[in-house]
Amino acid sequence: MKDMSEGYVTADGRQIGGVLMEMKNITLRFGGVVAIKDISFDIRDGEIRAIIGPNGAGKSSMLNVISGFYVPTEGEVWFKGVRRGPMKPYQVARLGVARTFQNIALFDGMTVLDNIMTGRLTRMKAGLLSQALWYGAAEREEIAHREKVERIIDFLEIQNIRKTPVGRLPYGLKKRVELARALAAEPKLLLLDEPMAGMNVEEKEDMSRFILDLNDEFGTTIVLIEHDMGVVMDLSDRVVVMDYGRKIGDGPPEEVRNNQDVIDAYLGVAHD
Amino acid sequence: MPDQLVYAMEVTLNGLMAGVMYSLVALGFVLIFKASGIFNYAQGVLALFAALTLVGLQQGQVPFAHLINAVFGTDLHHFGWHLPAVVAIALTAGVMVLMAIAVEKLVLKHLVNQAPIILFMATIGLAYFLEGFGDVMWGADIKKLDVGLPQGISETIESVTADWFGYGFFIDNLDIVATVVAVALVTALTVFSQYSKQGRALRAVADDHQAALSVGISLRFIWVLVWSIAGFVALVAGIMWGTKSGVQFSLSLIALKALPVLMLGGFTSIPGAIVGGLIIGVGEKLFEFSIGPMIGGATENWFAYMLALLFLVFRPQGLFGERIIERV
Ligand SMILES: Nc1ncnc2c1ncn2[C@@H]1O[C@H](COP(=O)(O)OP(=O)(O)OP(=O)(O)O)[C@@H](O)[C@H]1O
Ligand SMILES: [Mg+2]
Numbered sequence: 239m240k241d242m243s244e245g246y247v248t249a250d251g252r253q254i255g256g257v258l259m260e261m262k263n264i265t266l267r268f269g270g271v272v273a274i275k276d277i278s279f280d281i282r283d284g285e286i287r288a289i290i291g292p293n294g295a296g297k298s299s300m301l302n303v304i305s306g307f308y309v310p311t312e313g314e315v316w317f318k319g320v321r322r323g324p325m326k327p328y329q330v331a332r333l334g335v336a337r338t339f340q341n342i343a344l345f346d347g348m349t350v351l352d353n354i355m356t357g358r359l360t361r362m363k364a365g366l367l368s369q370a371l372w373y374g375a376a377e378r379e380e381i382a383h384r385e386k387v388e389r390i391i392d393f394l395e396i397q398n399i400r401k402t403p404v405g406r407l408p409y410g411l412k413k414r415v416e417l418a419r420a421l422a423a424e425p426k427l428l429l430l431d432e433p434m435a436g437m438n439v440e441e442k443e444d445m446s447r448f449i450l451d452l453n454d455e456f457g458t459t460i461v462l463i464e465h466d467m468g469v470v471m472d473l474s475d476r477v478v479v480m481d482y483g484r485k486i487g488d489g490p491p492e493e494v495r496n497n498q499d500v501i502d503a504y505l506g507v508a509h510d
Numbered sequence: 511m512p513d514q515l516v517y518a519m520e521v522t523l524n525g526l527m528a529g530v531m532y533s534l535v536a537l538g539f540v541l542i543f544k545a546s547g548i549f550n551y552a553q554g555v556l557a558l559f560a561a562l563t564l565v566g567l568q569q570g571q572v573p574f575a576h577l578i579n580a581v582f583g584t585d586l587h588h589f590g591w592h593l594p595a596v597v598a599i600a601l602t603a604g605v606m607v608l609m610a611i612a613v614e615k616l617v618l619k620h621l622v623n624q625a626p627i628i629l630f631m632a633t634i635g636l637a638y639f640l641e642g643f644g645d646v647m648w649g650a651d652i653k654k655l656d657v658g659l660p661q662g663i664s665e666t667i668e669s670v671t672a673d674w675f676g677y678g679f680f681i682d683n684l685d686i687v688a689t690v691v692a693v694a695l696v697t698a699l700t701v702f703s704q705y706s707k708q709g710r711a712l713r714a715v716a717d718d719h720q721a722a723l724s725v726g727i728s729l730r731f732i733w734v735l736v737w738s739i740a741g742f743v744a745l746v747a748g749i750m751w752g753t754k755s756g757v758q759f760s761l762s763l764i765a766l767k768a769l770p771v772l773m774l775g776g777f778t779s780i781p782g783a784i785v786g787g788l789i790i791g792v793g794e795k796l797f798e799f800s801i802g803p804m805i806g807g808a809t810e811n812w813f814a815y816m817l818a819l820l821f822l823v824f825r826p827q828g829l830f831g832e833r834i835i836e837r838v
Contacts, residue, residue, distance in 0.1 A: 305724070307720075307723070326723075326728070327723040327724060328723055328726045328727055328728045328729075331723070331724060331725060331726035332726045336724070336725075337724050339720065339721075339724070343718050343720040343721035343724065344718065344721060345713070345714055345717035345718055345721055345722075346717060346718070347713075347716075347717050348713065348714075348717065352710075355710065356710060356711075356714045356721075356722075356725045357725055359707065359710065359711055359714075359725050359726055359727060360725065360726035362707045376705075376706075380705075419721075419725065420724075423725065423726070
């Protein structure tokens with residue numbers, strides 16, 4: 239295998255950097271269930287990395303390990319060359335890792351704008367006391383954050399629903415708002431758990447375009463779980479394939495597609 | 511103007527002011543319930559504990575004096591100082607923050623992801639613990655609380671209403687102060703939750719825990735924050751009720767007055783707590799005034815609960831709650 243420690247150039251000519259995050263021998267158990275079995279892989283700076291696999295393969299579990307929602311039973315997580323101790327999700331978020339959820343987790347009682355503003359929380363400085371005592375500074379900060387958020391709203395083309403309470407939005411738009419909130423944190427690493435599930439073709443195309451554009455414009459590294467193979471082929475630079483908690487494939491999409499284990503897993507060949 | 515109507519107006523006014531007090535207590539419940547889904551049984555005891563601490567600090571009482579004297583054979587009672595009310599109130603607020611931190615560290619932290627009923631049980635335990643702790647720390651005798659709030663019938667209002675209606679209203683100065691303070695408190699809380707970073711985080715946690723975690727909010731910090739605020743609200747309620755009727759065990763029973771308010775207003779609605787409190791305050795005073803004499807009086811003991819029950823039957827989601835229809 240060729241040495242990729244200094245990064246590589248993608249099929250469409252983008253330069254991918256060194257290792258941003260590395261998962262080493264990750265195992266995750268829930269009582270008797272082994273959701274992840276001794277999996278290792280890395281995520282390069284600037285790439286779009288897909289995780290695919292049949293239902294129950296452990297994809298979401300892996301994303302939850304990366305984002306600190308689950309603590310792996312065994313194994314190490316390295317981020318920017320440093321081994322990460324056991325961390326709470328909010329600590330991981332503050333390191334620059336943002337995420338969306340498979341089942342959408344938005345603040346239903348808030349407007350679209352307020353939802354996206356919460357994405358800025360990790361970037362807000364003003365403390366309790368200074369906000370009370372020095373209103374001017376707090377106000378200036380708020381305005382600066384609002385500007386950032388407005389740019390994201392423009393980028394994702396959701397200007398017309400800014401003041402709508404999120405609970406009232408249709409599914410496809412909710413997914414988009416969730417992405418907007420994650421982007422508001424200006425993350426180094428963005429984790430998307432089935433961002434296109436339940437969308438129609440047109441919505442999927444929009445979402446694909448947003449993902450490619452934000453990777454291109456902001457250089458955001460993206461990990462993406464997706465069932466639609468067409469989307470995976472189009473978007474991702476490298477793919478991890480999971481099945482029953484194990485890793486059965488890892489590489490560029492064309493390579494993975496022709497891997498016999500992967501074909502078997504997807505065709506439901508009996509496991510012995 | 512017919513006399514009955516004028517009397518009714520006076521009763522309504524008194525009811526509104528009593529209602530403000532109920533709202534204040536209910537508010538403490540709502541804050542904690544919204545942020546953590548915990549029904550805090552200890553809210554009333556928090557008010558008692560805050561009032562006890564305030565009196566103790568103000569009068570320079572030695573905390574745990576009984577215990578210390580019993581163990582060491584000493585005879586300590588007072589430090590011999592008398593703190594100004596403002597200083598004592600600020601110190602007590604500090605004590606309530608320390609208590610919030612202790613509750614989070616010693617109790618809540620260990621009960622993450624437990625069923626609501628377990629958390630409810632924990633707050634019952636906390637209530638009894640605090641009650642005993644307050645006794646040991648400050649003594650079980652009835653104390654007088656005086657932070658310089660005006661008391662007695664307002665002469666201004668009496669003379670003004672006498673001019674207008676030919677009948678002077680009896681309104682307690684303390685009730686007027688309580689109303690002003692409660693309005694200020696609610697305004698401050700609203701501004702805080704709408705416009706500050708921590709307030710925004712608080713609303714986020716109240717709405718969705720998972721999502722809140724994903725945007726970098728520490729749940730534990732938020733818990734300390736809401737318990738601190740609830741402790742502060744309890745302190746304010748404790749000052750008002752303590753000034754009115756002395757600091758004693760029965761002060762913790764004001765929580766019982768908040769229950770019907772919550773049934774009316776909903777457990778998660780701040781406007782609900784306020785309006786619910788006012789409706790109950792006015793309702794029970796007017797009922798006592800109009801129907802009470804016919805059925806032998808003392809209706810204030812049960813009226814609030816009856817009203818709340820009726821309300822539950824027809825509007826189980828509370829005044830401002832949205833009706834939840836189960837998805838099938
Ligand atoms: N919190 C949990 N407690 C217990 N078991 C869990 C938990 N989370 C996941 N699992 C189990 O781990 C396994 C992998 O689940 P996971 O959600 O990661 O799969 P997935 O690949 O995301 O599937 P899908 O495509 O359906 O989303 C499943 O057997 C699931 O039941
Ligand atoms: Mg999943």
